[in-house]
Amino acid sequence: MSIEPIWKTWFAKHGAKLLLFARQQARNPADAEDLLQEAFVRIWRLYGHTGEVPPALVFRSIRRLAIDWVRRDERRGHREQKVALDAATEASWFDRSLEQRERNALVEKAVRRLPSEQQEVILLKIWGEMTFEDIGNTLDISLNTAASRYRYALEKLRVWVPHVLTDDKLNL
Amino acid sequence: MKDLEKELRALKPSSPSSEFKVGLEEALGEPGKLAVKRTPDIPAEQESILSSGFFRLSLFLGITSTLAVALYLANTASNDDAPVEKPSSFIPATEQDSDSLPVADQDASPLHGISNASIAAFAEQQGWNLPEKREILVGAADEGIVDRPGQAPARRYRYRFLDETIWRNPATNTFIHSAIPREEIVLVGLDPY
Known part of the structure; x- marks a missing residue:
């Protein structure tokens, strides 16, 4: 023991x-x-x-x-x-797996391209696994502001990070 | 959006280096040692399991009856033809003589008066897996400064734990669950100056 x-x-x-x-x-x-x-x-x-x-x-x-x-x-x-x-x-902020090194680098680059105030909300929500209420308390912003920054950040990331074609889609 | 969130979550943040953790431990100093937990040593082989107190003090006499009943049921369910054994026959009478055991062995055994070796040998024969143990911190309290005769005053912290143990028998799909409350008191000496 x-x-x-x-x-x-x-x-x-x-x-x-x-x-x-x-x-x-x-x-x-x-x-x-x-x-x-x-x-x-x-x-x-x-x-x-x-x-x-x-x-x-x-x-x-x-x-x-x-x-x-x-x-x-x-x-x-x-x-x-x-x-x-x-x-x-x-x-690098993240571990990069061998098979998805390029893809991970692309996603990380996109995250780091976000404005700082959106970046911190994304980090706390996705990897910090916090609620918007907790994020608001941590960053001294309202719950709604945290949620809207998160939404804006995701919208930007969706544009900047192209979709990965899955095997099913490639076969079509 | 969900796919994107899923992809983001799949990225794992880089872990702090081991050098950083060493530095952190040094920076924390004594306060880092206030809250501690007991972790069982990793058994390399059966002998080390027994000698390391694998079945440790956290199990007490109340387990005896639960274990005996469960083993009895498992035994009768798996083999109807086998002669019915009474719970008391599980442990050889000679092993029940706790006076013959060293004090340290008695302390490490979860069943009063029964050696670890006997329990482990019996459990293995009956197809029981090694117990899964975990320690749950239920609460902690700072009880303030206390005087110690002849010594500097100390701050007293009281930790309440729940020691949980689960035995599983895959052959009979049986398990025994034990949860035992435990308290630890930590005195941290204060510098009077």
């Missing part, structure tokens, strides 16, 4: 989607990991002893920290911003 901290199990379940959101919010991959670490540590120190921390709290913390960090960077005069942005465009 071994003893394992609960946060490890919790993080194994939610870490990937939190990192995805942190990447979307941060300016570069290195910032994303720092952002996630600081947000998670803050929340876990407050609520971790209960063993049940809603991921929405960490999402919210990531976003607020990201806003603070952007302000801080602006005060520093956009130092290294260009390098950071270049790096951010190189790191």
Whole structure:
């Protein structure tokens, strides 16, 4: 019988989607990991002893920290911003399976092409598996705004990402 | 739209690196160790199952009657010609002498006074799979600061768990479900300065 901290199990379940959101919010991959670490540590120190921390709290913390960090960077005069942005465009947000590498890259490119406010709603809804109400609370917007941003984002993605022809359609 | 959402969901976000998790553990420090769970060691072979306390303390005497009744029913259902065994005959009388067992073995056995080896051997003979175990955190409470004689005060956390165990017998399509409440109290020493 071994003893394992609960946060490890919790993080194994939610870490990937939190990192995805942190990447979307941060300016570069290195910032994303720092952002996630600081947000998670803050929340876990407050609520971790209960063993049940809603991921929405960490999402919210990531976003607020990201806003603070952007302000801080602006005060520093956009130092290294260009390098950071270049790096951010190189790191992939998703695992790419061998058989669908090109297709996945295309979908990811389309997601990253979305306006930031639609992008964050899509990430929280699709991969964060949150309700529009929770998304609204996390992003400080109304439920209806979250839902409409989601709808607009999907409409854009539908145009940008061409349909994959299934085997049935190819045979017709 | 549904197809598009489905395709998006099929994309798996990249997982944080192991280096990142190590850094996270360091950054968390002590608060990361406040809430813990017990995980059974992975058994490499039967001996290690027995020695690792596979049937562990979380099962208590109440299981005895449930197990005995279920095994009795399973045995009679699968073989009508077989002589009917009484639940008490499942465990050799010599094994019921708990005084002869080391204290550690007694603690690790789910059935009071019956060694793990006896339970495992019996379960295997009767076609029962190894038990599926899981620990459910029911709740946790911060009970505030407590004084400790001769030591610095500490903050006391109380965790309530439910230890769930399921035994399955595929041959007879039978299962036994056990849920046992358990509490753990964690004292975190406070720095008085």
